[in-house]
Amino acid sequence: MDGSVKGAVRGRGVAATATTAALAYAGTRLIGLVALAGWALATGRAPLHQLAAVGDARWYRTLAEHGYAAAPETLPNPDLSPLAFFPLYPWLIRLADAVLPAGPAPAALLVSWTAALAAAVGLFRIGALLHGPRAGLALAVLWGALPHAVVESMAYTESLFTACAVWALYAAMAGRWPAASVLAVAAGLARPTGVAVALAVCAGAAHAVVRSSRAGELPSRAPVLAAALVAPLGWCGYVLWAGLHAGAGPTGYFAVQRAWGSRYDFGAHTLRRAAAAVAAGQPALAVAALLTVAVLAALLVAGSRQGQPPVLLLYTGALAVIVLGGDGFLHSRPRFLLPAFGLLLPLALVVARLRTRTAATVLSVAAVLSALCGCYLLAHLGTAAL
Structure with a gap:
């Protein structure tokens, strides 16, 4: 496994196809953005406002501008604490705004869109490693054509978190434990579900230690053990800091x-x-709850039968359990599941086995439907749907 990943990273052909995957993903999201802009202009709304100043995006912009010590009157809702939001995205918005003085809204979108492209390339890498370049391309496009994929183009954290998670798991599968642990720390600073990334990296590291012990490769255990210790620090560090900062222990x-x-x-x-x-x-x-659980379970089983690595299966399963086991924000769960890209791998493999013209048609239809769904979510349901 390790050698195949490293060979894939060095291969010029794979690099060229990764560029194709990034462009295909960008084209998919461009369809959604054009549709959203058309709807916004037709209804007298500002497209930029819909992307960067609604829902949770207002909180991230406030944190980027004022930090966690923001005065209550600057908060979207002074009765709620900004400590619920993890800090990595606001930090990056502030950095982008300092480098490119176009304002916090464009800076927030720049961070989100850049992260989305990074995630798409990482999705291609994982799909190509497991099932070949066609599956990698299909995986990247399918992620951009999900019903709630409009969020990937908004000033939300799903794109950033997915990018951190994808590359952390890819590094773990490649045996690059320092990179995996650093990316797991970043994921833990991006969203509460970052604990799923840390858990997967720690479990993968433990498996690598057992495997190296059986092979008598004792000197290689130190960096792996260090990675297992470092991976949870982002999530644990913020949760502890936020609790103490809130004065609640x-x-x-x-x-x-x-x-x-x-x-x-x-x-x-x-x-x-x-x-x-x-x-x-x-x-x-x-019925919806039962169908959701059944579909998620079926996709996890399909992924296992298709040979998904345990580190990826554990991440996907842990993320699904965290999202489905909460008691709040029922309407937001499709958005929270966007980073569960392992669920898309069985579908990507099906698309990859189609003829090129058929696969292109399927992905194009999915992109159009995703664009229409994004407009519907914002037009008829508003930010309450996100």
């Missing part, structure tokens, strides 16, 4: 989350809501 971050209406209860709240909906003669929520 080491676990205070979770109190902040509860104030936002978010708490992890292993899905109990969702089950109660589904049962109540069934009792009220409205079983749609229960």
Whole structure:
């Protein structure tokens, strides 16, 4: 595995196809942006505002401009704490704004779009490693053509987190443990679900140590063990700091989350809501929940049968459990699942096996449908859908 990844990194042909994958992804998202701009202009809205100044984007811009000590009157909602938001994205917005003085909104979009392209290239690398370049290309485009992919082009953290996660797992599969641990730290500073990346890297490192011990390669254990120790520091460090900064002790971050209406209860709240909906003669929520879990489980099983590495399966499974097990923000869960790219690999392999013209048609239709879905989410449901 290690040698095949390193060979792929050095191969000129793969590099050229990675560029193609980045361009194909950019084209997919451009379709969505054109559709969104057309809808915004037709309804008297500013396209830039829709991308960089709605929903959570307002919080990230406020943090970039004022930091966590921002005065209550500068916050989108003075009754809620900005400590719920992890710091990496605001840091990068502030840096981009200092380098390119176009204002915080363009800076936020620049960071998000750059991260999205980096994620697309990483998705191609992983897909190409596991199933060949065609699967890598399909994986990158499919990620950009998901129903909620409009978020990848907005001033949200999904693109940045996905880029960190993709490259962290790629580095782990390549045996590049220092890079994997640093990227896991970055993922842990980007989103609460960064703990899934740290868990996967630590588990991969533990497996590598066991394997090297059996092979008698004791000198190679030190960097692997160091990576396992470093990987969780981003997530753990921010959670501890936020809790202490909130004045609620080491676990205070979770109190902040509860104030936002978010708490992890292993899905109990969702089950109660589904049962109540069934009792009220409205079983749609229960059916949707069951179908979602069934589809996710089926895609995980398909990925396992197709030979996905354990580190990738663990990351995807952990992310799905974290997202589905929370009791708040039910409407946002499709967005939270955007970084679960391992779920798309079985679909990417199916597309890769199609004839080139058929595959291009399938991906083009998906891109158009994603564009229409993005407009619908913002036009008819608003930021409450995100």
